[in-house]
């Protein structure tokens with residue numbers, strides 16, 4: 548399956564086979580692919596904060612790149628809580644899409660979700676205070692066909708060239 552096929556065949560599936568246990572190797576493959584998703588300054592927001600030893604995000608880079616990038620991280624995020632959160636959400640969205648397309652290629656179905664009680668989930672996870680839940684991605688073997696597509700808007704309604712009229 549190529550990327551276009553994964554995009555075209557992926558649907559939000561609402562029922563999964565409860566008898567299917569995902570093999571550890573598949574979980575590992577999915578997560579290995581997900582962490583290749585892009586993040587601003589390579590800070591990999593899905594687990595790691597911008598101010599926690601940021602040199603590790605550039606440990607394999609040439610010295611001059613590391614010396615430029617690592618201080619830039621603090622300069623960009625320090626004191627800007629909304630930016631920190633927005634960036635985390637962008638990165639979670641990117642990682643979620645990677646997960647869903649990879650799952651599609653591997654014969655799984657998926658559904659992104661935010662229809663849950665974020666505070667209750669945080670308590671279940673023992674979520675540290677400097678973390679936030681972005682979304683769920685349910686992945687499994689589909690047990691029911693998805694509904695027909697709701698209908699995409701026409702390209703000329705949603706694509707703005709250069710600026711709004």
Ligand SMILES: Cc1cc2nc3c(=O)[nH]c(=O)nc-3n(C[C@H](O)[C@H](O)[C@H](O)COP(=O)(O)O)c2cc1C
Nearest residue numbers: 557558559560561658659660661662663682693697
């Ligand atoms: C951020 C986000 C949150 C969503 N939350 C839910 C959810 O809580 N429950 C659900 O059944 N589907 C949820 N969906 C799936 C959407 O309903 C689905 O993606 C949309 O109807 C388009 O269908 P498609 O993905 O099959 O093209 C969510 C999708 C996104 C992107």
